[in-house]
Amino acid sequence: MKFQQFSFGQIRIDGIEYDYDVVIARGKVAKRKKKASKKFREAFGHTPLSLEEEIPWKCRRLVVGTGEGALPVMDEVKREAKRRKVELLILPTEEAMELLNKGAEKTNAILHVTC
Numbered sequence: 358m359k360f361q362q363f364s365f366g367q368i369r370i371d372g373i374e375y376d377y378d379v380v381i382a383r384g385k386v387a388k389r390k391k392k393a394s395k396k397f398r399e400a401f402g403h404t405p406l407s408l409e410e411e412i413p414w415k416c417r418r419l420v421v422g423t424g425e426g427a428l429p430v431m432d433e434v435k436r437e438a439k440r441r442k443v444e445l446l447i448l449p450t451e452e453a454m455e456l457l458n459k460g461a462e463k464t465n466a467i468l469h470v471t472c
Contacts, residue, residue, distance in 0.1 A: 358384060358461060360454035365425075368450070368470045381457075381466040382413035389467060397431065405429035406467060408437055413465035419443050420457060420466040422450030427472030 362369040367376050370386055378389035393409035421430055426449050438445035450468050
């Protein structure tokens with residue numbers, strides 16, 4: 358899988374452009390379904406990543422791209438990663454893409470494309 362371009366509101370993966378947040382699980386790209394996390398929006402000023410969403414835990418490493426740094430990741434997600442013994446890396450989406458391009462074996466990702 359090749360992560361090629363990121364700009365506000367858009368990401369290109371394997372030549373396909375997406376204009377929404379994506380979840381990558383076992384090499385498949387899907388739209389992030391963040392509706393379940395919207396109830397936490399007021400507390401964070403932005404819809405955070407919460408355990409209410411379908412997080413692709415079947416991996417050794419989960420990379421969360423935070424856009425330009427604005428996507429909050431709730432503490433419960435961090436605790437669950439630790440409980441599951443999944444390495445959780447939280448970094449700006451552009452840095453996440455660089456990391457994923459270096460080797461994403463047994464790695465899933467959630468990539469935020471705005472903010």
